[in-house]
Amino acid sequence: MSADTLRAGFIPLVDAAPLIVAREVGFAEEEGLALDLAKAPSWATLRDMLAYGQIEAAHMLSVVPVAMEMGLGGAPARIDVLQVMSVNGDAICVSRALADKMRAAGHGFDFADATDAGRALIAVAGDRPRIGVPFPFSMHAELLYHWLGALGLPVPQGLDVVTVPPPMMEQAMAAGEIDAFCVGAPWGSIAVETGVGELLLPGTAIRAFAPEKVLAVRHDWAKAEPDLTRRLMRAVWRAARWTAQRANHDTVSEILSRSDYLDIPAEMIERSLSGRLVISSRGEIRQVPRYIEFHEGAAAYPWRSQGALIGHALAARLGLDRAAAMAAGRRVFRTDLYRENLRDTGAELPGAAEKVEGGIDTPTPAASESGKLILLPDRFFDGYVFDPKHPN
Amino acid sequence: MPSRLSIVVVETDRDRALLIVDSLRGAGDFDISVIGEVTGLARHISRHNPDVVLVDITSPSRDMLEELALASGPLERPVAMFVDRSDDGLTKAAIEAGVSAYVVDGLRHDRIKPILDAAIARFHLFQRMRVELETTKRALEERKVIDRAKGLLMKARGIDEDAAYALLRKAAMDQGRKVSDVAEALVTAAGLLA
Numbered sequence: 001m002s003a004d005t006l007r008a009g010f011i012p013l014v015d016a017a018p019l020i021v022a023r024e025v026g027f028a029e030e031e032g033l034a035l036d037l038a039k040a041p042s043w044a045t046l047r048d049m050l051a052y053g054q055i056e057a058a059h060m061l062s063v064v065p066v067a068m069e070m071g072l073g074g075a076p077a078r079i080d081v082l083q084v085m086s087v088n089g090d091a092i093c094v095s096r097a098l099a100d101k102m103r104a105a106g107h108g109f110d111f112a113d114a115t116d117a118g119r120a121l122i123a124v125a126g127d128r129p130r131i132g133v134p135f136p137f138s139m140h141a142e143l144l145y146h147w148l149g150a151l152g153l154p155v156p157q158g159l160d161v162v163t164v165p166p167p168m169m170e171q172a173m174a175a176g177e178i179d180a181f182c183v184g185a186p187w188g189s190i191a192v193e194t195g196v197g198e199l200l201l202p203g204t205a206i207r208a209f210a211p212e213k214v215l216a217v218r219h220d221w222a223k224a225e226p227d228l229t230r231r232l233m234r235a236v237w238r239a240a241r242w243t244a245q246r247a248n249h250d251t252v253s254e255i256l257s258r259s260d261y262l263d264i265p266a267e268m269i270e271r272s273l274s275g276r277l278v279i280s281s282r283g284e285i286r287q288v289p290r291y292i293e294f295h296e297g298a299a300a301y302p303w304r305s306q307g308a309l310i311g312h313a314l315a316a317r318l319g320l321d322r323a324a325a326m327a328a329g330r331r332v333f334r335t336d337l338y339r340e341n342l343r344d345t346g347a348e349l350p351g352a353a354e355k356v357e358g359g360i361d362t363p364t365p366a367a368s369e370s371g372k373l374i375l376l377p378d379r380f381f382d383g384y385v386f387d388p389k390h391p392n
Numbered sequence: 393m394p395s396r397l398s399i400v401v402v403e404t405d406r407d408r409a410l411l412i413v414d415s416l417r418g419a420g421d422f423d424i425s426v427i428g429e430v431t432g433l434a435r436h437i438s439r440h441n442p443d444v445v446l447v448d449i450t451s452p453s454r455d456m457l458e459e460l461a462l463a464s465g466p467l468e469r470p471v472a473m474f475v476d477r478s479d480d481g482l483t484k485a486a487i488e489a490g491v492s493a494y495v496v497d498g499l500r501h502d503r504i505k506p507i508l509d510a511a512i513a514r515f516h517l518f519q520r521m522r523v524e525l526e527t528t529k530r531a532l533e534e535r536k537v538i539d540r541a542k543g544l545l546m547k548a549r550g551i552d553e554d555a556a557y558a559l560l561r562k563a564a565m566d567q568g569r570k571v572s573d574v575a576e577a578l579v580t581a582a583g584l585l586a
Contacts, residue, residue, distance in 0.1 A: 041449070041452050043455050043458075044454045044455050048449075135455050137458075162434070163458060165452035165453060165456070168431075168452065168453070172431060175431050177432055
């Protein structure tokens with residue numbers, strides 16, 4: 001049987017692992033798929049490649065499909081979220097100058113307490129701190145606005161959030177263009193390695209379970225190709241489960257480090273996978289539980305409430321209609337396809353399509369078809385709770 | 393007579409930038425500026441306040457322009473990628489050629505088309521040059537490896553250059569591989585055995 005070729009795009013980041021592993025470890029082949037992977041130079045280009053049909057599937061920022069459905073930015077196609085490809089994985093990095101000021105003011109860089117870290121940052125950063133993010137529509141931007149907004153900065157106007165592609169963050173920081181940035185693995189570790197910055201917080205300290213990247217396809221394609229959609233989802237889901245296993249971390253790091261993919265030392269990638277992060281050029285190490293998660297706690301399940309929350313937050317910030325934005329978010333997160341296509345793979349299928357976001361403090365059993373689903377803590381640092389039925 | 397359209401070209405390579413500007417000049421009377429510095433790109437662009445921004449699709453700095461589409465302050469004008477969303481053909485052609493265009497929303501199609509046509513043609517040429525350059529480079533590399541392999545064979549078996557090449561070619565044909573692959577394998581093996 002000859003395999004069906006499927007073109008998929010990715011940005012060279014650790015959280016592209018499920019797509020890359022699906023190809024390299026044979027999960028795609030198992031489904032009779034030949035995955036043809038294309039490395040994209042920017043999120044905008046990846047989005048356009050997907051929207052205009054140069055590729056069938058993409059590793060995508062979780063916020064982008066919702067923003068597109070709201071009519072914000074770029075291409076006109078409807079993009080569906082088949083599954084969440086990774087949860088968490090971001091880190092906040094501050095410039096050496098700012099870190100020194102924060103230390104002098106008594107901040108201990110515990111890499112855990114978002115309230116402390118945020119207050120210390122606001123105290124020394126002056127008016128409108130300039131903070132880099134990889135893309136305007138990203139979990140990075142969402143985390144930043146939520147974090148500093150909850151600590152009293154007026155958002156969005158009290159913050160100068162600038163888009164800087166991760167490979168240029170270091171240069172922008174060295175040139176004094178930005179005081180801090182929020183990026184995904186491995187770019188935080190690279191900035192530490194080259195000495196331009198220090199890590200202040202992992203994204204998990206702000207929100208414990210944030211959908212970071214998703215597996216995205218054109219809505220029309222998923223409709224026209226239900227069988228390919230199903231095989232793609234199964235391959236990527238199995239690859240994500242494999243990627244998440246500790247025993248495979250060395251292999252995953254080696255595969256990702258190749259020049260076709262991330263083209264950086266495997267050791268740097270392994271740090272993110274294991275959550276053992278070096279936070280400063282003095283070699284201080286912090287262990288972060290669930291720094292990046294591919295599988296546990298039904299990580300791949302695209303809760304409609306996650307889409308609704310993204311829509312709600314975007315609308316609140318940009319002054320748009322919140323109900324319409326939440327509806328857009330719900331529409332593109334396809335719990336229905338997940339349920340339909342992953343039923344006999346061993347994937348946990350939650351009984352509900354929505355949940356309260358931010359309501360879980362300790363691992364909690366939840367209704368699912370197998371009865372074995374444990375949801376993991378998903379709290380926000382400030383106790384914010386998003387109830388999709390009564391949003392605030 | 394509508395006012396002249398202003399175009400900003402984002403391009404760090406000076407020669408390429410000049411070629412793009414030439415092509416655009418040939419397409420009409422425009423007010424063209426080039427930005428060659430990607431630090432603070434969005435800020436520079438809003439200072440120019442252009443009608444159209446052209447940028448290489450392979451440049452990571454493209455993402456910096458996305459926030460322009462978000463800027464909706466009274467002085468900043470909304471920017472959208474491609475004026476006419478119904479014209480997918482033009483958009484696709486541009487993406488395939490490797491150019492992306494950001495256009496102020498509401499600009500008329502007939503005013504924007506000549507600009508994009510000129511840019512697309514120019515970028516096609518760039519792409520062809522890029523492929524040619526890569527092919528040449530690869531050929532040069534392969535040639536070097538083959539020369540080294542020939543040298544090894546000449547020394548080990550006491551034969552002349554033509555005989556050495558014939559031997560490589562025969563091995564390649566027998567195994568259904570490229571001469572350069574066989575040569576590379578030989579050079580690697582010799583390195584290990586040395």
